[in-house]
Amino acid sequence: MAHFLLSDDQLPTAWFNVLPRLGAEIQPPLHPGTKEPVSPDDLAPLFPNALIEQEMSSAPWIDIPGEVIDILKLWRPTPLVRAERLERELGTPARIYFKDEAVSPAGSHKPNTAVAQAFYNRQEGVRRLTTETGAGQWGSSLAFACAQFDLECKVYMVRASFNQKPYRKAMMELWGADVVPSPVDDESHPGSLGAAISDAVRDALSRDDSHYALGSVLNHVLLHQTLIGLEAKEQLALAGEVRPDVVLSSCGGGSNLGGIAFPFVEDQAVRLVAVEPTSCPTLTEGTFDYDFGDAAGMTPLLPMYTLGHDFVPPSIHAGGLRYHGDSPIISKLVKDGRMEACAYPQGKVFEAAVQFARAEGRIPAPEAAHAVRAAIDEALAAKQAGQERVILINLSGHGHLDLSAYDDFIHGRLIDA
Numbered sequence: 001m002a003h004f005l006l007s008d009d010q011l012p013t014a015w016f017n018v019l020p021r022l023g024a025e026i027q028p029p030l031h032p033g034t035k036e037p038v039s040p041d042d043l044a045p046l047f048p049n050a051l052i053e054q055e056m057s058s059a060p061w062i063d064i065p066g067e068v069i070d071i072l073k074l075w076r077p078t079p080l081v082r083a084e085r086l087e088r089e090l091g092t093p094a095r096i097y098f099k100d101e102a103v104s105p106a107g108s109h110k111p112n113t114a115v116a117q118a119f120y121n122r123q124e125g126v127r128r129l130t131t132e133t134g135a136g137q138w139g140s141s142l143a144f145a146c147a148q149f150d151l152e153c154k155v156y157m158v159r160a161s162f163n164q165k166p167y168r169k170a171m172m173e174l175w176g177a178d179v180v181p182s183p184v185d186d187e188s189h190p191g192s193l194g195a196a197i198s199d200a201v202r203d204a205l206s207r208d209d210s211h212y213a214l215g216s217v218l219n220h221v222l223l224h225q226t227l228i229g230l231e232a233k234e235q236l237a238l239a240g241e242v243r244p245d246v247v248l249s250s251c252g253g254g255s256n257l258g259g260i261a262f263p264f265v266e267d268q269a270v271r272l273v274a275v276e277p278t279s280c281p282t283l284t285e286g287t288f289d290y291d292f293g294d295a296a297g298m299t300p301l302l303p304m305y306t307l308g309h310d311f312v313p314p315s316i317h318a319g320g321l322r323y324h325g326d327s328p329i330i331s332k333l334v335k336d337g338r339m340e341a342c343a344y345p346q347g348k349v350f351e352a353a354v355q356f357a358r359a360e361g362r363i364p365a366p367e368a369a370h371a372v373r374a375a376i377d378e379a380l381a382a383k384q385a386g387q388e389r390v391i392l393i394n395l396s397g398h399g400h401l402d403l404s405a406y407d408d409f410i411h412g413r414l415i416d417a
């Protein structure tokens with residue numbers, strides 16, 4: 001059997017909070033003006049109280065509200081699939097499992113937190129959310145979630161993606177969002193996630209009815225994604241596995257990686273690996289320091305690996321991985337040696353994605369294809385070592401709206417950055 005499924009009533013009812021299990025507290029975010037640790041009051045213009053509490057919570061588990069569970073059940077629990085056809089083609093003794101987060105309405109893992117964030121904002125009387133989006137996966141997820149809770153949604157989309165991905169924009173508009181290219185004040189700029197965050201934060205701060213929602217990086221966002229790893233743990237047991245030897249995922253701001261990896265963090269026998277693009281090598285080549293989350297220096301300073309908040313990465317197709325920084329929790333795990341990091345150029349990534357699609361059928365999002373690349377290399381290393389490794393990856397999204405990038409790859413036009 002290749003599919004491992006859970007029933008509706010096996011959807012986890014609490015999120016797994018990794019913060020109290022890190023061994024030591026992570027350094028606090030600092031106020032951008034005073035450089036002192038931020039207080040909940042500093043964050044209140046942007047986020048609802050429930051999310052500010054989750055950001056700093058030391059509770060080991062946090063209950064998921066019933067209204068959030070009801071919406072998550074539209075697509076969760078998601079399947080865990082063993083990639084047997086790919087294993088056979090590679091001739092590897094490794095067993096490769098992928099968690100299929102592409103089955104959500106927006107086509108990625110991002111709605112797991114979008115729904116929770118929209119719920120808490122609505123509960124506290126907010127009428128409108130602003131956000132940034134890179135490739136459009138996060139923007140479309142928040143647009144979907146806002147439609148569920150009757151909230152207005154304004155999305156600042158990185159200009160390069162706005163031009164490359166008209167159907168993502170259509171998807172957001174279909175769910176009722178207003179989408180504009182970013183940066184708003186420079187039409188010749190290709191944009192970056194950091195600049196789009198500045199636009200969205202500036203907008204939220206300028207209106208009383210609005211808050212800001214972030215699709216990655218912050219602790220509460222990664223918390224909401226832990227459903228992925230919690231379900232995968234149950235499903236691996238159904239498959240007869242004791243544990244994965246290695247958990248691999250792509251890393252932009254760290255939310256899908258944190259989501260699948262955190263529930264395994266206390267088991268030291270499980271290797272955890274972040275996979276990033278060589279063109280935006282935050283964990284593999286960045287420095288660990290306090291830096292702003294956005295380009296304009298309006299957000300709190302976060303302790304993280306960073307390439308510098310003014311870094312503008314090349315317009316690679318994995319738009320969701322073009323972020324100068326990383327989640328403070330992921331950064332700490334890498335700094336402490338609990339998590340490894342590796343990087344690939346996009347040509348190698350697309351090669352693996354096509355091999356995966358031809359064997360398993362599913363077409364990965366370019367971001368997710370980074371995990372596929374690393375899984376194939378891990379399976380080939382297992383073959384060389386003659387070892388039966390269990391590899392768990394997150395297929396964080398499908399690539400159905402990224403077909404122009406696949407077209408470029410297949411016809412030799414893709415720049416191997």
Ligand SMILES: Cc1ncc(COP(=O)(O)O)c(C=O)c1O
Binds near residue numbers: 138396398
């Ligand atoms: C499909 C997909 N995977 C991965 C990512 C990377 O983000 P994160 O590291 O927060 O999971 C994105 C970001 O947009 C995405 O759309």
